[in-house]
Amino acid sequence: MKNSKSFDKIFNECKAFVKDSHLAKKVEILGIQTQNQTLIFDFFNQRITFNGIDFIDSAGGELTQSVKSVFCRYLLMCPEKISDRSNKLVTFREFADAGPLFSSFTQNTGKIIETTFSGRLEKLKTQCVTLGGVIMETSSYDLSIRFRALHRIPIIFNFNDKDDLLPAKAIFLYHEDANTYLDLECLTITCTYLTGMLIQST
Secondary structure, eight states: OOOHHHHHHHHHHHHHHTTOTTHHHHHHHHTOEEETTEEEEEETTEEEEEOSSOEEETTSOOOOHHHHHHHHHHHHTOOSSOOOOOOOEEOGGGSTTOHHHHHHHHHHTHHHHHHHHTTOHHHHHHHHHHTTOEEOOOSSOSEEEEEEEETTEEEEEEEEOOOSSOOOEEEEEEETTGGGTSOHHHHHHHHHHHHHHHHTTO
16 A cells, blocks of 8 residues: 555455445455454465454465555455456556556566566466466467456466567456456555565575
């Protein structure tokens, strides 16, 4: 988030969310499990819970304020109903008003992966599968992986390794309705987080 004050505001709104009379309908739309009054998120194949007080990584990992903001926005932006989903995939740049964030998005995601995994395709593939990525068949890329940031936020990651003519290239794709469930800042955070996880053990 841009500052702690704005985070505190949405965090307090999230604490009220679990008391919402329409909670059951909203968590069904978002694909969130519930146990008593605890919300359970599946975040990149990790179990994250929200007990109305704080977000907790069940595996014991530390959650940054930025990552917590993703869960907050996901809850608070929940639409009244599920719209018909288009299968159209778009790059981050194709979202309206993405321009100001595009440069930082690219520098903190694709560029890092291209530099880190150029000439290391098998290592990247192993890292992706370890993080719960599902390999997709394609003739257009050396590697195509489907991740699930959140139930309504799948991410398609495509990678072409370097060859004699071209450098390595990494591309992230979202469903075109992703900004219905997360704002652009939080969509950026999902891919930045994924990038960090991919390079963590290199």
